[in-house]
Amino acid sequence: MPSDIDIAQAASLTPILQLAQDKLGIPPEALEPYGHYKAKIDLTWLDKQTAPQGKLILVTAISPTPAGEGKTTTSIGLADALNRIGKRTLVALREPSLGPVFGMKGGAAGGGYSQVVPMEDINLHFTGDFNAIALAHNLLAALIDNHIHHGNELGFDSRRIVWRRVMDMNDRALRSTVVSLGGPGNGFPREDGFDIVVASEVMAIFCLATSRKDLKQRLGNIIVGYTRAQTPIRARDLQAEGAMAVLLKDAIKPNLVQTLENTPAIIHGGPFANIAHGCNSVTATNAALKLGEYVVTEAGFGADLGAEKFIDIKCRKSGLRPDAVVVVATLRALKYHGGVQANDFNTPNLAALQQGVSNLERHVNNMRENFGLPCTVAINHRTTDTQEELDWLINHMGQLGVQVVVTRHWAEGSAGAVELANTVVKSIESKSADLQSGLKFLYQDSDTLWDKMHTIATRIYGAANISADAAVRAKIDKLQADGFGHYPVCVAKTQYSFSTDPKLIGAPSGHTINIREVRLAAGAEFVVMICGDIMTMPGLPKVPASTRIDIDDEGRVTGLF
Amino acid sequence: MPSDIDIAQAASLTPILQLAQDKLGIPPEALEPYGHYKAKIDLTWLDKQTAPQGKLILVTAISPTPAGEGKTTTSIGLADALNRIGKRTLVALREPSLGPVFGMKGGAAGGGYSQVVPMEDINLHFTGDFNAIALAHNLLAALIDNHIHHGNELGFDSRRIVWRRVMDMNDRALRSTVVSLGGPGNGFPREDGFDIVVASEVMAIFCLATSRKDLKQRLGNIIVGYTRAQTPIRARDLQAEGAMAVLLKDAIKPNLVQTLENTPAIIHGGPFANIAHGCNSVTATNAALKLGEYVVTEAGFGADLGAEKFIDIKCRKSGLRPDAVVVVATLRALKYHGGVQANDFNTPNLAALQQGVSNLERHVNNMRENFGLPCTVAINHRTTDTQEELDWLINHMGQLGVQVVVTRHWAEGSAGAVELANTVVKSIESKSADLQSGLKFLYQDSDTLWDKMHTIATRIYGAANISADAAVRAKIDKLQADGFGHYPVCVAKTQYSFSTDPKLIGAPSGHTINIREVRLAAGAEFVVMICGDIMTMPGLPKVPASTRIDIDDEGRVTGLF
Numbered sequence A, B: 001m002p003s004d005i006d007i008a009q010a011a012s013l014t015p016i017l018q019l020a021q022d023k024l025g026i027p028p029e030a031l032e033p034y035g036h037y038k039a040k041i042d043l044t045w046l047d048k049q050t051a052p053q054g055k056l057i058l059v060t061a062i063s064p065t066p067a068g069e070g071k072t073t074t075s076i077g078l079a080d081a082l083n084r085i086g087k088r089t090l091v092a093l094r095e096p097s098l099g100p101v102f103g104m105k106g107g108a109a110g111g112g113y114s115q116v117v118p119m120e121d122i123n124l125h126f127t128g129d130f131n132a133i134a135l136a137h138n139l140l141a142a143l144i145d146n147h148i149h150h151g152n153e154l155g156f157d158s159r160r161i162v163w164r165r166v167m168d169m170n171d172r173a174l175r176s177t178v179v180s181l182g183g184p185g186n187g188f189p190r191e192d193g194f195d196i197v198v199a200s201e202v203m204a205i206f207c208l209a210t211s212r213k214d215l216k217q218r219l220g221n222i223i224v225g226y227t228r229a230q231t232p233i234r235a236r237d238l239q240a241e242g243a244m245a246v247l248l249k250d251a252i253k254p255n256l257v258q259t260l261e262n263t264p265a266i267i268h269g270g271p272f273a274n275i276a277h278g279c280n281s282v283t284a285t286n287a288a289l290k291l292g293e294y295v296v297t298e299a300g301f302g303a304d305l306g307a308e309k310f311i312d313i314k315c316r317k318s319g320l321r322p323d324a325v326v327v328v329a330t331l332r333a334l335k336y337h338g339g340v341q342a343n344d345f346n347t348p349n350l351a352a353l354q355q356g357v358s359n360l361e362r363h364v365n366n367m368r369e370n371f372g373l374p375c376t377v378a379i380n381h382r383t384t385d386t387q388e389e390l391d392w393l394i395n396h397m398g399q400l401g402v403q404v405v406v407t408r409h410w411a412e413g414s415a416g417a418v419e420l421a422n423t424v425v426k427s428i429e430s431k432s433a434d435l436q437s438g439l440k441f442l443y444q445d446s447d448t449l450w451d452k453m454h455t456i457a458t459r460i461y462g463a464a465n466i467s468a469d470a471a472v473r474a475k476i477d478k479l480q481a482d483g484f485g486h487y488p489v490c491v492a493k494t495q496y497s498f499s500t501d502p503k504l505i506g507a508p509s510g511h512t513i514n515i516r517e518v519r520l521a522a523g524a525e526f527v528v529m530i531c532g533d534i535m536t537m538p539g540l541p542k543v544p545a546s547t548r549i550d551i552d553d554e555g556r557v558t559g560l561f
Helices: A004-009 A016-024 A043-048 A071-084 A098-102 A119-123 A129-149 A201-208 A212-221 A241-247 A282-291 A303-318 A331-337 A350-370 A387-399 A409-429 A449-460 A470-484 B004-009 B016-024 B043-048 B071-084 B098-102 B119-123 B129-149 B201-208 B212-221 B241-247 B282-291 B303-318 B331-337 B350-370 B387-399 B409-429 B449-460 B470-484
Strands: A031-033 A039-041 A055-061 A089-093 A114-117 A156-161 A165-167 A177-179 A190-192 A194-196 A223-227 A232-234 A255-259 A264-267 A294-298 A324-329 A375-380 A403-407 A465-468 A489-492 A512-515 A517-521 A526-530 B031-033 B039-041 B055-061 B089-093 B114-117 B156-161 B165-167 B177-179 B190-192 B194-196 B223-227 B232-234 B255-259 B264-267 B294-298 B324-329 B375-380 B403-407 B465-468 B489-492 B512-515 B517-521 B526-530
Touching: A004 A114, A004 A119, A016 A031, A016 A039, A016 A255, A016 A264, A039 A043, A043 A282, A055 A071, A055 A303, A055 A350, A055 A409, A071 A089, A071 A114, A071 A255, A071 A294, A071 A324, A071 A375, A071 A403, A071 A409, A089 A282, A114 A119, A114 A255, A114 A409, A129 A156, A129 A165, A129 A201, A129 A223, A129 A241, A156 A190, A201 A212, A201 A303, A212 A241, A264 A282, A282 A294, A282 A303, A303 A324, A303 A350, A303 A449, A303 A489, A324 A331, A324 A350, A324 A409, A331 A350, A331 A387, A350 A375, A350 A387, A350 A449, A375 A387, A375 A409, A387 A403, A403 A409, A449 A465, A449 A470, A449 A489, A449 A512, A465 A470, A470 A517, A470 A526, B004 B114, B004 B119, B016 B031, B016 B039, B016 B255, B016 B264, B039 B043, B043 B282, B055 B071, B055 B303, B055 B350, B055 B409, B071 B089, B071 B114, B071 B255, B071 B294, B071 B324, B071 B375, B071 B403, B071 B409, B089 B282, B114 B119, B114 B255, B114 B409, B129 B156, B129 B165, B129 B201, B129 B223, B129 B241, B156 B190, B201 B212, B201 B303, B212 B241, B264 B282, B282 B294, B282 B303, B303 B324, B303 B350, B303 B449, B303 B489, B324 B331, B324 B350, B324 B409, B331 B350, B331 B387, B350 B375, B350 B387, B350 B449, B375 B387, B375 B409, B387 B403, B403 B409, B449 B465, B449 B470, B449 B489, B449 B512, B449 B526, B465 B470, B470 B517, B470 B526
Parallel strands: A055 A294, A055 A324, A089 A264, A089 A294, A165 A194, A324 A375, A375 A403, A465 A512, A489 A526, B055 B294, B055 B324, B089 B264, B089 B294, B165 B194, B324 B375, B375 B403, B465 B512, B489 B526
Antiparallel strands: A031 A039, A039 A255, A156 A223, A177 A190, A177 B177, A223 A232, A255 A264, A517 A526, B031 B039, B039 B255, B156 B223, B177 B190, B223 B232, B255 B264, B517 B526
């Protein structure tokens, strides 16, 4: 196989204005081109289109290995295959963060013959959305320290400022800093730090906002710090939300690009899947549903985190309702959940597969029973997979009433996902009786924050209980008392296990989920419950990917993958 | 007069692809549109065009008051007026920095009826160039700390890291920081700080590079720190330059927009005029000279800083040669140089004007005698100017052989600058005998760094001498011994005076210029001599402009000025 970037650079792209007109009926005046192959879609034009009509397919995954199991490539391959079988389909994805591109993970524009293009642009600055979000975030940070410097009329307690700074870079040196050193002209020294842009609450707000008005309202609601009396101080108190919204004026328009097979792709927003909800913007999903018969979208991490938040946070607030779910798995990851180590991933091992399938079963059951959604399993095929293993898995899940489809979109493009496309369409067109009632939420708005967390832990994670030390418990009770109890809960925990221990593989039961920390996102309108260690500013590895990335004298990029 | 943004939003813009085709003969395939009114020009297409043919007009100014005397509006008005009299003209300008937009100064896209549009976009993220520069800069910073964290094979002395971080924000809290706190996982704590993006050496390199190859070469040459033995460590040693150049791959293409009167404007790059050279990119100026008969460009601050660096740094390296100079002045500023305080600027005061004209005379003489360039004075008219004052000034400068033209482009657009256009064209077409030899540089490459600084100080600033304490003198000698003596000198000093004391108005003589600090820009290829206090990270005022900036539900921006 050629490298991802070689495949991408050899692609035959349709000029974006033509693709939009021909495939989606968007007139050129409703598009703002960014070069010849990227465009932003005008919000006013979108508002005038009819209500969302398309069917929404959510692609999620089992608890992944660190390499990931291929949600993005599967989403792209499935969308290409749906078009191939005659369904007008778009794919809606998250924008990649620049940090990982130069670090370990590489790009996030799919891979093999299931990519979105131009992949270099999508993986680098794209249309500038993340930069706009970073600047909106950092303007608010500058306004806080500036306010304190000029007299602190709002009475900030500088020990209780909860608004850090952000940068779209993996830079561990910025995790924990002291700022305002150097004398009276530079302000009052205090502890601070940077998160990566995808961890910014502005990113979460950006992705949940349903209009310019809602965006500005939410930005104003952000709580940036507290007084000594612990009264919250909001962005609105600094008159920050207008300028922040101005910085986001173009960013909030969804971005249109295409797959290698010229399927329209809307790529917009990309909040972290731990301290935020991990899926593309509501604006993008809504736009796609207005423009296509089918929309394929993805949620970050495994289904316990990504799909749960997709439904309980994104769908709850926006009115979006998925029609079907695809759970992506690899034999490699299933064997990992059966106890196999990384260096043995390529060795056939039916026993390990039989052991590890428990992880897949629980994710699938969660989708079907807890959320009431039809569910297909997509096995993202690898050359080392044996027919014996695949047959066992197909048969085993079939006995549970779940269809397993092996996909080869990475190597073959849409041709490798036609069976998946047909299966998913069928699952939507003939929902079984028990699923006719449609999407169910896991909890009600009126449940307490503690009960919401308890419900997620016991019903999704298989835990016996939740716990929190007295200080954390008190903070949760205070949030409840202060009127934030109706917010959904956004769990930040490891994606590698149903528990909070990344090494607890398979489908653990009876464990306790300990809440280590609680954070209020008053603009995004959720309460983050942090269970375990969460890193909001990654670092670079010893040999960063950046050392391999280069450009020649004519402007051709190499080394992106 | 309506506000700048009201005028800008009422403008009748030509779609950029059409403007490029009709006015400049650029085919659509050589343009990358960014929306309908901004585009980047393809470098490969530009390379294929004939050598630069246009006449280059440099707009500079007297020593300004803090409000500025209107170089940008004069550049735009003059370019509009040149087109009005039938000369195919472009204007080449710097990109505004975002920091001041939210601080005190406001936007930098001209004003009144001499603006470049779309002004909101130009003043905000524009085409993302500054973001790309910031990320390239900060990637290099992350690679330094990452290298030390993972074993420090290159042997960085963490006390001698000279590469700070950058952000496009006025944020005084970031001037002086400590990074890498929080334990072994976060690296080795050290002192650090942030500059505003325009102060980044990457910005200076970006503006001086003549090709992709030259850009990458210069990025690799950046010295980021030293070992304990004081051996320099370069970006190349961290294998950073390839990825940095990839981040800049689109940014280095010049941006095409237009004035309110549909004059093509190339706006590209914007280095600080203190620790860098303060003018738009070489790429942009070259592109404009290939596309027009006349090109109007500007240099930052007064002529002692901006024009001197334009010639001795930008022209020396690039081969660019201005054909004429316009020195912008206001009666207000001339009276200021005659001792009038800000609250009396609007009172007629011929005596103060007669006193303050010394500042203008010296700047004009510098342009004519030191650089051999024909020079016209443009008085940027204000309604409080009296005819008596104007007549005196025109007559007085006329006796010295210098033509003074009163311009009203701010209130009238091109109509208000036709006389200036005619005068400048005449000055180019009939250069007087003493100017026939063309541009002279102030010093030779082979002069020592000390002698270069001495020449600038005595011949441009009217100083008697230069000084430096022993440590600074030793550092200059070391740079000379280490092989950097052939670089030009980039002086960082106050723009308000020929001296290093901002309060020393008029045309002081016999003063001493003290060199407080010296910095090597091994990628930009100049040596910065800092004379006085230089701020590389501005702060916000008590009531920042951001508090007045807003956007309505339909996306219309207000409060930008």
